[in-house]
Amino acid sequence: MERGYLDMQLLRFSTAGSVDDGKSTLIGRLLYDSKSIFEDQLEAVEAASRSRGNEEVNLALLTDGLRAEREQGITIDVAYRYFATPKRKFIIADTPGHIEYTRNMVTGVSTADLSIILVDARHGVLEQTVRHSYISSLLGIGHIVVAVNKMDLVDYSEETFVKIVEEYKKMAKVLNIRNVTFIPISAKDGDNVVNKSDKLPWYKGPALIELLETVSIERQDGAAFRLPVQYVIRPISSKYPDFRGYAGRVASGEIRVGDRIRVLPSGQESKVTRITMAEKELESASNPESVTIQLSDDIDISRGDLIVKAEEPAPQSSQDIVLDVCWFNESALQPRNRYIIRQSVTETVGIVRTINYRRNINTLDREPGVAQLKMNDIGEVSVHTASPVVFDSYRDNKVTGSVIFIDQDTNETVGAGIIKTEKEWKENQTYEI
Amino acid sequence: MSSKTITHLKELESESIYVLREVAAQFERPVILFSGGKDSIVITHLAYKAFYPAKIPFPLLHIDTGHNFAETIEYRDELVRRLGAELIVGSVQQSIDEGRVKEETGYYASRNKLQTTTLLDTIEKYHFDAAIGGARRDEEKARAKERFFSHRDEFGQWNPKNQRPELWNIFNGKKAMGEHFRVFPISNWTEMDVWQYILLENIPMPSLYFTHERDVFERDGQWLAAEECIQRKPTETVVRKHVRCRTIGDITCTGLTLSEAHTLEDIIEEIAATRVTERGGRADDKRSETAMEDRKRAGYF
Numbered sequence: 001m002e003r004g005y006l007d008m009q010l011l012r013f014s015t016a017g018s019v020d021d022g023k024s025t026l027i028g029r030l031l032y033d034s035k036s037i038f039e040d041q042l043e044a045v046e047a048a049s050r051s052r053g054n055e056e057v058n059l060a061l062l063t064d065g066l067r068a069e070r071e072q073g074i075t076i077d078v079a080y081r082y083f084a085t086p087k088r089k090f091i092i093a094d095t096p097g098h099i100e101y102t103r104n105m106v107t108g109v110s111t112a113d114l115s116i117i118l119v120d121a122r123h124g125v126l127e128q129t130v131r132h133s134y135i136s137s138l139l140g141i142g143h144i145v146v147a148v149n150k151m152d153l154v155d156y157s158e159e160t161f162v163k164i165v166e167e168y169k170k171m172a173k174v175l176n177i178r179n180v181t182f183i184p185i186s187a188k189d190g191d192n193v194v195n196k197s198d199k200l201p202w203y204k205g206p207a208l209i210e211l212l213e214t215v216s217i218e219r220q221d222g223a224a225f226r227l228p229v230q231y232v233i234r235p236i237s238s239k240y241p242d243f244r245g246y247a248g249r250v251a252s253g254e255i256r257v258g259d260r261i262r263v264l265p266s267g268q269e270s271k272v273t274r275i276t277m278a279e280k281e282l283e284s285a286s287n288p289e290s291v292t293i294q295l296s297d298d299i300d301i302s303r304g305d306l307i308v309k310a311e312e313p314a315p316q317s318s319q320d321i322v323l324d325v326c327w328f329n330e331s332a333l334q335p336r337n338r339y340i341i342r343q344s345v346t347e348t349v350g351i352v353r354t355i356n357y358r359r360n361i362n363t364l365d366r367e368p369g370v371a372q373l374k375m376n377d378i379g380e381v382s383v384h385t386a387s388p389v390v391f392d393s394y395r396d397n398k399v400t401g402s403v404i405f406i407d408q409d410t411n412e413t414v415g416a417g418i419i420k421t422e423k424e425w426k427e428n429q430t431y432e433i
Numbered sequence: 434m435s436s437k438t439i440t441h442l443k444e445l446e447s448e449s450i451y452v453l454r455e456v457a458a459q460f461e462r463p464v465i466l467f468s469g470g471k472d473s474i475v476i477t478h479l480a481y482k483a484f485y486p487a488k489i490p491f492p493l494l495h496i497d498t499g500h501n502f503a504e505t506i507e508y509r510d511e512l513v514r515r516l517g518a519e520l521i522v523g524s525v526q527q528s529i530d531e532g533r534v535k536e537e538t539g540y541y542a543s544r545n546k547l548q549t550t551t552l553l554d555t556i557e558k559y560h561f562d563a564a565i566g567g568a569r570r571d572e573e574k575a576r577a578k579e580r581f582f583s584h585r586d587e588f589g590q591w592n593p594k595n596q597r598p599e600l601w602n603i604f605n606g607k608k609a610m611g612e613h614f615r616v617f618p619i620s621n622w623t624e625m626d627v628w629q630y631i632l633l634e635n636i637p638m639p640s641l642y643f644t645h646e647r648d649v650f651e652r653d654g655q656w657l658a659a660e661e662c663i664q665r666k667p668t669e670t671v672v673r674k675h676v677r678c679r680t681i682g683d684i685t686c687t688g689l690t691l692s693e694a695h696t697l698e699d700i701i702e703e704i705a706a707t708r709v710t711e712r713g714g715r716a717d718d719k720r721s722e723t724a725m726e727d728r729k730r731a732g733y734f
Contacts, residue, residue: 010441411607
């Protein structure tokens with residue numbers, strides 16, 4: 001029997017667009033045309049569409065799951081959807097596009113390999129397009145797909161499409177976004193979504209799904225090796241009296257048996273003697289594998305330590321970090337506030353020293369002199385921490401370069417931060433659109 | 434540098450193992466909710482791999498409705514013996530006897546809803562602070578917005594508007610006294626991924642998942658097992674069919690599929706061709722458009 005399906009790759013992408021861009025319709029279409037929707041789901045949506053007085057089947061109802069969303073016809077939270085083609089398995093992070101939900105978009109994009117940004121062909125590049133593109137770029141998305149939707153409403157005009165592409169490219173250049181692909185589609189009718197459409201003969205590129213099936217998936221395996229130690233496995237049994245394994249998921253790079261490693265923050269060195277996943281012995285491990293490694297020396301390592309390769313560039317370590325922060329909570333971020341700063345599997349306490357500026361996410365202007373970052377604001381913040389943070393620039397490493405802020409009283413996750421190196425924050429990037 | 438390809442199953446496995454290790458590190462008294470179904474079997478297998486060669490650092494909890502297929506209990510006991518794991522059973526019958534819940538009556542009577550009380554009581558009794566479940570986001574639309582680490586208040590309730598954002602691979606399991614978390618390590622798996630993984634890892638499965646002959650009857654377009662715990666209407670006649678379970682739950686709400694699937698490969702082929710979701714066979718989801726959201730709010734799995 002054909003077992004090719006055991007060898008598929010996984011692509012995670014996010015979708016952003018506003019209520020009227022047809023985002024939910026596009027997702028409904030991807031699920032529907034890839035036959036990932038089942039009869040009972042379709043029947044339920046048909047019935048729900050009828051009872052709401054919609055004339056056509058409203059594919060958006062497939063994705064809006066919570067009671068409040070169905071009642072108000074909006075998407076509130078990040079929803080995850082799944083579909084597969086014979087070539088790949090996909091996870092969609094479906095994020096609401098409205099400015100009030102910037103935090104949800106940041107959340108959805110944080111785990112994505114690729115970001116689809118919807119543009120209404122009738123309206124072109126809008127403020128929200130800039131906002132969605134900025135967030136994708138800030139979170140280091142490797143590839144952006146601009147889906148110019150509702151081509152049916154502009155008579156499938158090539159001229160309109162080209163105008164939007166030119167407009168977008170100007171903005172992308174300012175934002176330093178490199179990998180962008182443009183696709184003219186009509187999500188409602190399915191043109192260029194799964195199948196190429198003969199209504200747009202002038203468009204020579206791939207249909208959306210074809211692009212998603214073939215785009216290269218960036219792995220952080222070219223970067224320096226980083227393994228945050230999650231858990232120390234010590235069976236303390238008669239069969240394994242001395243077993244001591246350091247368990248974790250490789251954040252970046254690659255490690256091989258025999259490699260010399262250094263443990264941070266202590267700086268102790270040792271050599272890798274075994275790499276295992278349960279009973280299986282491995283020669284090497286790379287991102288994103290979860291493994292257990294054993295060392296030649298009995299050194300003191302605990303959860304939260306970072307294992308790196310001795311001969312590779314070391315991460316930085318500092319009690320003063322500068323971050324781009326997106327705020328998630330109604331209780332605003334202010335200078336002198338204290339938060340728990342959690343970075344992958346370790347944490348410390350941090351005090352906000354200064355808010356250097358807030359980024360106007362529609363115009364991208366820097367706004368210095370603000371007293372607070374409110375919910376859905378993004379800005380650059382300087383934080384002083386109780387113990388040194390061992391980090392890489394987020395640009396180089398999404399695991400060792402990212403943190404969340406936790407409120408000490410409510411335990412809520414109140415913000416997300418992207419660590420910048422001194423060089424990056426001194427450049428103090430300004431955008432002019 | 435390395436150019437080895439990580440397949441989708443390996444990536445999902447790696448993510449789930451990461452989540453399980455986070456649970457072990459962040460909580461004091463975690464527990465695996467073991468239903469005997471394929472999802473909780475996969476979770477248990479992943480936990481075995483995550484901590485090997487140490488034993489799984491948490492017990493298994495089975496909420497027993499008393500309406501189980503005999504095979505489920507056999508499989509459970511054999512698994513526990515093989516892994517050397519600790520098993521705790523929460524009994525719905527006991528909750529009924531103690532007057533904590535009231536048994537439903539009539540043709541559609543099910544103990545599915547009653548499980549919530551038994552579950553919350555057991556969590557409280559043993560001071561569990563993280564209950565690990567096999568729920569997946571692809572199962573149902575309210576679950577599409579579920580977190581890996583899902584916060585429950587002291588009443589065990591899920592508030593969809595007050596869930597913590599989850600970014601990158603950072604999980605926040607901090608909580609106040611009396612609160613607990615539900616953790617869903619296989620959130621990102623689909624039904625197909627689960628079966629492909631079972632095949633890849635060669636995990637032994639309960640015989641119920643494969644075709645077998647059974648006395649069944651038809652109700653509302655669904656095949657149900659002709660067992661004592663379901664009251665049949667006079668018009669419902671028992672016939673013998675080749676069936677298998679697509680999900681395993683309490684007998685009263687587990688729809689059976691007519692099937693000739695003898696092997697894991699057969700099951701995968703059958704799922705690839707099927708046009709109805711696995712929860713399409715679950716009577717408990719059909720009660721309203723947002724039935725699952727309403728049960729989750731009340732503290733259901």
